[in-house]
Amino acid sequence: MEGISKIRQYGYFAYSANEALHLSDTVQFLSEKLNLSPGYLSDMLRSSIGQNAQQYIHEKLIEKAKERLTTTQLSMSEIAYELGFEHSQSFSKLFKNKTNQSPMEFRASFT
Helix, strand or coil: HHHHHHHHHHHHHHHHHHHHHHCCCCHHHHHHHHCCCCCHHHHHHHHHHHHHHHHHHCCCCCCCCHHHHHCCCCCCHHHHHHEEECHHHHHHHHHHHHCCCHHHHHHHCCC
């Protein structure tokens, strides 16, 4: 029974992350939405998908950034702001750290 509950909670988390994830959605915020401790949420995700909650949040942010970079003409600053970054430099740093390309290099590879 507990395993089914975990899967349902994870499914809700995955849906929330895909639909409404924003940089301001911290592990604490998401764990509170699920009525779980941050540590338990991270442990559950790590055992399910091999990533902790922070890694998962970053992955989803990068996926959203890639989609925006390839389907819009928004500036880096506009995309960064949409994703919850106060400074576009922070967005660029995370993007490059996760993809080994700057956002501009990534966008250029699709033109």
